[in-house]
Amino acid sequence: MDNTGRTAALIRAVLIITGAILITIGILGKEYVSVFNKAVRICLECIGIG
Amino acid sequence: MSGMHRDRLNGNGIRREKQRRTVRNVIRIASLFLFNGYLTGFRNGRIFTGRTKSVCVPVLNCYSCPGALGACPIGSLQAALGTSGGRFPFYVLGTLMLFGAVLGRLTCGLLCPFGLIQDLLAKITSKRITVPKKTDRLLRYLKYAVLALFVIILPAFFRDDFGSSVPWFCKYICPAGTLEGGIPLTLADRALREMTGPLFWWKVLLLAAVIAGSVFIERFFCRYLCPLGAFYSLFSRVSAARMKIDSSACISCGKCGSVCPMALDPVRQISSAECILCGRCADICPAEAVSLRFSLFSVNALREKD
Incomplete structure (x- = not known):
């Protein structure tokens, strides 16, 4: 593996770990409830009415 | 040789x-049904309300599409920025980061239903419009502007007296929302149909323009307008x-x-x-x-x- 490849792999690993940490924080803060509440009601703005 | x-x-x-x-x-068709498998919704004009709606899908797929089984990440990001009272949107951003680092723009090429629709539209004719290189290069930056302005800045900073804001991209631009959500729901539900006004027709016009563009310029929306593609493109070198x-x-x-x-x-x-x-x-x-x-x-x- 060359230097570019190694750097890319390192950045990718950092991003994956950071992503997983952010998701965990979000789940602990019950942010998925807001996503759920928004997604189960017809979004009038999204369909061009509201 | x-x-x-x-x-x-x-x-x-x-x-x-x-x-x-x-x-x-096969993967593209399977993902179309995986993200939009609630077929009953199209018949009765209702959207899915199961638990999977708390999970963001990796593609631009309107959560008000009657068939949608998951949440649109761009819609969710705007909602989180607009209603969280200044809180950082950990859950949605973490999900997007994970998808970006693992799949990158493979989601655009392989999984996105709106990408599939554009590919089918491009099959209508083999005639293509070649956009001059300079114009093309400039227009490709448009999707980053859409991401920054309509998905992040406006929803995060322009709030009403109650502290919430509108999903600017979904409301004024998203043609996927019109195609997957607006048109099927207004066709199936008379009450919604009677509520349509200038905004709806603006979005239909925009959708028509994107459809026309996609017939003559392959992946027109992906090239110039898609904020999710713009976000994933930030991960292209490392995904x-x-x-x-x-x-x-x-x-x-x-x-x-x-x-x-x-x-x-x-x-x-x-x-x-x-x-x-x-x-x-x-x-x-x-x-x-x-x-x-x-x-x-x-x-x-x-x-x-x-």
């Missing part, structure tokens, strides 16, 4: 190409899924460039942020010099034996 090149000429390569294309088409070219095997025939839906030259732009990893260049390459690679924990050089 290399063995691989001989293979391609004697038919083995063509068979492999057909197999790969078939596998990709686990990437295109790779073996320069020593390349015979410089130019076939890869001629089939690229994003109007790229894979030989020179193999790691371009614009590449949606659709794999068409790998399919057409007579020397099998181009390939789609997926490696989660290691990256070899993108260009072998330069």
